Structures are given as C-alpha cells and as structure tokens.
Amino acid sequence: MSALFDSLKRPLGVLAVFAVLLPLLGACATAPGTGRTIFTGGLSEEGEAELGRKEHPKVMAQYGGSYTDPELNAYVTSVGNFLAQTSELPDLKFTFTILDSPVVNAFALPGGYVYITRGLLALAGNEAEMAGVLAHEIGHVTARHTAERYGQSMAANIAGAGLGVLLGGPAAQAGGTLGALLVRSYSREQEFEADMLGGRYLGRARYDTRAMAGFLTQLQGHSRLEAALAGQPEKADAFNIMQTHPRTADRIERALQQAGVNPVADPIRAREIYFQKIDGMLYGDKPEEGYIRGRSFAHPKLKFAFEVPEGFRLYNQSRQVLARNSDGSAAIVFDRAPKAYDGSMTDYLANVWGQKLRLSGLEAIEVNGLKAATAGASNGRQDLRLLTLRYDAKTIYRFLFITKPDQTAGFNRGFRETTYSFRRLSDAEAAKLKPRRVRIYEVKAGDNPGKIAARMPFAEENLKRFLVLNGFDENVVLQRGQSVKIIAE
Structure with a gap:
C-alpha cells in the first residue's frame, strides 16, 4: 500500500491516474428500452450497428448459415418486425435470421441482429412462444446490453491500467482478465430486463404473455432429456439454452409483474398457423453434415458410413464425429485430415499425425478395399489407437x-x-439416406402417446422425445382431431 500512497503524493502520479480514468467520464448513455443510464465505454449506437454488421458473417459461418426456407423465414421476420414496431426503437432496421442448426438457441447482436435456430423452432408449441423468444432478444437490443457489457469491460481495463500506473504491469493484466469475465455472458439483471421488455412487447402486440414462462419450462425439459440421452443426467445445464440465458419461470413472472405487464384478453397464440409453417422443417443434422442413426453414422454427400460399438453414443460436431460409452471411460473421435498427403498411410501416421507420439505396432492394413494404417500409443493416463484410411x-x-x-x-x-x-457408400445407398423432418400429425381414434411416438425413427426413448417435443407431461390425454408434432424421415 505504501507504493500507492507514495505515487499519489507525487504530482505526476496523480496526473497519470486522472489521465487513465478520464475516459470513464462522458461515455454514458440512456438505454432506450429501460431509460436507465449505462456506461457504454464510448460505444455509440452507430458503433453497435457496425459491430453487428462485422459479426454477422461470423455467426452465419459458425452455425452453418441460414435455413433456406423462404416462406418460414418470411414468417419469422414478419413476427419479429411486428414486435420490433412495439419497442422503443421502431425505426431500427432489425434483421431476423433462422440459423440452420439443430441446437436449441437464440441470441442477438447489437444493431438489431436477432437469431433463432430451427432447433428452437421445432420445440416451440405456437407462435406466441416463438414471439416470446424474439421479444426477449429484441429487449437485449433496446436495452443496449452489448454496449453496457462493452462499457464494463472498458471500465475494468481502464481501472486495471490505472492500477498498472501505480503498481505495475501485473495489476493491469488482472484488470483485463476481470473485463473479459464481465462480458462473457449476460448477467441475471440484464436477463431480467430483457424479460421485462420482452413481456412489454408481447403484451403490446396482443400475444399471450404467459408463453415466455411456459416455454422456459419446455426448454428445461428438453435439456434434461438431452442430458439423460448423453448419459450425463447430472449435467442438464450444459444442454440448456439457460446456460447463456440464466432465467427461471418464477423470475420471468416477477419481471412481467415489475414491468406492469397484465394478461391480454383473448391473446394471440396461433398454434395451428405455427404448425402449418413448421410442417416439413428439417430436424436434426442436415445432409451436408451426415446423419446419426442409432450406432451408425452415414454421410450422403461424402458417401461413407461406419458403426460404433454397442454401448457407445454418437455426437455429430462441426469438425468431427465423437462417440463415447455410457460412463465416459472410452471414446472414439473421427475426423478428416486437414491436408492431402501423397505418401503411404504408414508414413502419414508416423510422420504427420502421430509424429509427436511414441508409436508402437505401426502396420499397414486394408479396410474394405481402402489403404489404411494403424498404431498404438500412450500418454500415461490413456491408451490411444490411431487409424488412418485413404478414401481417395x-x-x-x-x-x-x-x-x-x-x-x-x-x-x-x-x-x-x-x-x-468403415466403407464407401454406393450412389444408390447414399440416395436412400433422408433427413428427418418435423411433421404435423392429426390424432386418430384409438391413438395414445405411446402409439404415436412409435412412429418416430429414433433408436431409443421415442415416447420421452414425443412428450418433450410437444410440451406434454406423462399423464396427457390426447383428443381425436388434435394436432401434434412428430419426427419422420
């Protein structure tokens, strides 16, 4: 502490501190949605729009682009624009995008870029629930939460720099680290504000405001099912959109009450219209990524297939296919080599892929007509078996x-x-591989959840998947003529 006081006693030390902290002054603004004064770090609304424009292509690349269904995109955009017109920024040009991803997610970039995945659209039960998600993301934009997070980061970095002037470099680095932590995700307070604003916009648009809390319950049911299917029921939060949007149904209800949002008389739910719009929508993996079918993985575009051992579960990721057994003690990772290689497979394994490993038992083999090589290795904690195959x-x-x-x-x-x-697929075999799609089914006399769920093409837990997909509990009684969602190939 004496170094701090000694610096403050010196005029140059005082001037240095004020020079560092001066940018904190005059960089505040009023958030249109909340009317609250926030520190933006000097990030203007024009700067937010430019930031959104720069980040938009990155989002599109990360999530596989937009879902190519003009009618569905126009529908989501029309609902989004309708909600945006009820906000405090009716003149802001919002951009609503359906991301071609099976992941259940939604988020917004500054400048009015709002994203919703087809995975989330498949789970929503009506237009009001979808509108609740869009309204919440619009709330993040009108509250200028990104600018506020940027300001928090700037404040932490500037404070760190000030400490660096007084105490040296390590303190400045600590300030930078704190800033990174502050902007990692929205705070609970910011999510609460987005719920308040989202509920406000829903009510102004005459939607059912209860859809926000109701859909959250369904999202949590989906996350629990996904965690159970992955053999990790204790990690449901890792499969939950709430990991990045920390909310509970009770908190949403409090947000609506605090915002003065009252239930709407004869509210819009638009269930049948919504079902018509999503009927036939792609579900799960798209053809460009290959399909998981039980313990098999098949790629219709690249024309190959393989099967993992009994007891293993497959996960299709952007750059690899992963499989692991139920307790996580064993795993299989499949991918494509990043570069072509002209030599033999044994040379590739020894000199490229496994060059930093101490290989044992390196040998050339043939797998269904394909040249291949395999070898073992160990890092002390795990045994590794490497296999390479030349497809072409x-x-x-x-x-x-x-x-x-x-x-x-x-x-x-x-x-x-x-x-x-592992084998090549013929053109005929590849042509038979079809994606799964959301289909709307009308309940017939004698139908029950189990009977309808048996129509779905999953290898396990069809009934639980059907119940979660439709937001039903185990005691649901279906009515003849009722419309429900199923998944079909």
Missing part, C-alpha cells in the same frame, strides 16, 4: 480410439469391428 487421392479419414489402460483389452474387439465397418 485428396481425402484421408482418421479414427482415434481412447481408453483407460486397465480397460483397453476389453474394448479391442469393439474397436476392431468399428475399424472394419
């Missing part, structure tokens, strides 16, 4: 099998079967 002159595929040393022998047979399950 430009394409090499790779498997990495990972086990605990004391369990490796027990997985050898299953991993060998996976190795020799």
Whole structure:
C-alpha cells in the first residue's frame, strides 16, 4: 500500500491516474428500452450497428448459415418486425435470421441482429412462444446490453491500467482478465430486463404473455432429456439454452409483474398457423453434415458410413464425429485430415499425425478395399489407437480410439469391428439416406402417446422425445382431431 500512497503524493502520479480514468467520464448513455443510464465505454449506437454488421458473417459461418426456407423465414421476420414496431426503437432496421442448426438457441447482436435456430423452432408449441423468444432478444437490443457489457469491460481495463500506473504491469493484466469475465455472458439483471421488455412487447402486440414462462419450462425439459440421452443426467445445464440465458419461470413472472405487464384478453397464440409453417422443417443434422442413426453414422454427400460399438453414443460436431460409452471411460473421435498427403498411410501416421507420439505396432492394413494404417500409443493416463484410411487421392479419414489402460483389452474387439465397418457408400445407398423432418400429425381414434411416438425413427426413448417435443407431461390425454408434432424421415 505504501507504493500507492507514495505515487499519489507525487504530482505526476496523480496526473497519470486522472489521465487513465478520464475516459470513464462522458461515455454514458440512456438505454432506450429501460431509460436507465449505462456506461457504454464510448460505444455509440452507430458503433453497435457496425459491430453487428462485422459479426454477422461470423455467426452465419459458425452455425452453418441460414435455413433456406423462404416462406418460414418470411414468417419469422414478419413476427419479429411486428414486435420490433412495439419497442422503443421502431425505426431500427432489425434483421431476423433462422440459423440452420439443430441446437436449441437464440441470441442477438447489437444493431438489431436477432437469431433463432430451427432447433428452437421445432420445440416451440405456437407462435406466441416463438414471439416470446424474439421479444426477449429484441429487449437485449433496446436495452443496449452489448454496449453496457462493452462499457464494463472498458471500465475494468481502464481501472486495471490505472492500477498498472501505480503498481505495475501485473495489476493491469488482472484488470483485463476481470473485463473479459464481465462480458462473457449476460448477467441475471440484464436477463431480467430483457424479460421485462420482452413481456412489454408481447403484451403490446396482443400475444399471450404467459408463453415466455411456459416455454422456459419446455426448454428445461428438453435439456434434461438431452442430458439423460448423453448419459450425463447430472449435467442438464450444459444442454440448456439457460446456460447463456440464466432465467427461471418464477423470475420471468416477477419481471412481467415489475414491468406492469397484465394478461391480454383473448391473446394471440396461433398454434395451428405455427404448425402449418413448421410442417416439413428439417430436424436434426442436415445432409451436408451426415446423419446419426442409432450406432451408425452415414454421410450422403461424402458417401461413407461406419458403426460404433454397442454401448457407445454418437455426437455429430462441426469438425468431427465423437462417440463415447455410457460412463465416459472410452471414446472414439473421427475426423478428416486437414491436408492431402501423397505418401503411404504408414508414413502419414508416423510422420504427420502421430509424429509427436511414441508409436508402437505401426502396420499397414486394408479396410474394405481402402489403404489404411494403424498404431498404438500412450500418454500415461490413456491408451490411444490411431487409424488412418485413404478414401481417395485428396481425402484421408482418421479414427482415434481412447481408453483407460486397465480397460483397453476389453474394448479391442469393439474397436476392431468399428475399424472394419468403415466403407464407401454406393450412389444408390447414399440416395436412400433422408433427413428427418418435423411433421404435423392429426390424432386418430384409438391413438395414445405411446402409439404415436412409435412412429418416430429414433433408436431409443421415442415416447420421452414425443412428450418433450410437444410440451406434454406423462399423464396427457390426447383428443381425436388434435394436432401434434412428430419426427419422420
């Protein structure tokens, strides 16, 4: 502390501190949505719009672009614009995008860029629920939460720089780290504000304001199911949109009360219209990413397929396919080599992919007519089995099998079967692979949830998937003529 006081006693030290802290003054603004004064760090509304324009292409690339259904896109945009016109920024040009992703998510960028995934659209039960999601994201824009987070980061960095003047570099670095933590996600207070504003816009547009809390319950049911299917029921939050949007149904209700949002008489729900719009929408993985079908993975565009051992679950990720067993003690990672290689597969494995490993038992093999090579390795904690396959002159595929040393022998047979399950698909086989789609089904006499769920093409938990997809509990009684969502190929 004496160094701090000594610096303040010196005129130059005082001037340095004020020079660093001066940018904190005069960089405040009033958020249109809340009327609250926020520190923006000098980020203007024009700057927010420019930031949104720059980040938009990155979002599109990360999520696989927009979903190419003009009618559905026009529908979502019309609902979004209707809500935006009720906001405090009716003249802001909002851009609403359906992302071509099965992940259940929605978010907004500054400048009016609002995103909703087709995965979330499949889960919503009516137009009011979709509108509630859009209204919440519009609320983040009108409250200028991104500018506020930017201001928080700037304040932390400037404060850190000020401490750096007085105490040296490490303090400045600590300030920068704090700033990064502050902008990592929206705070609970900001989510509360977005719910207040979203409820306000829903009410002004005559939508059912209860849809916000009701849909949140369905989102939480979906996250629990996904976690259970992944063999990690204790990690439901990791499969939940609420991981980035910390909210509860009770908190949403309090937000609506605090905002003075009253229930709307004869509110818009538009369930049947919504069902008509999403009927036929792609569900799950798209053809460009390949399909998981039980323990099999097949790619209709790249024309190959393989199967993982019994007890393993597959996960299709952007750059790889992952499989792991129920307790997570063993895993399989499949991907495509980033670059072409002209040499043999043994040379590639030894000199490129496995060059930093101490390989053992390196050998050339053949897998269903494809040149391949395999070798073992260990990092002390895990045993590794590497496999490379040349698909064609430009394409090499790779498997990495990972086990605990004391369990490796027990997985050898299953991993060998996976190795020799890899094969090319003929044009006819690839053409038979079809994506899954949301379909609207009319309940017939004698139907029950179990009977309808049996129509769906999943390998497990069809009934639970059907109930979550429709927001039903286990005691639901279906009525003849009722419309429900199912998944079909």
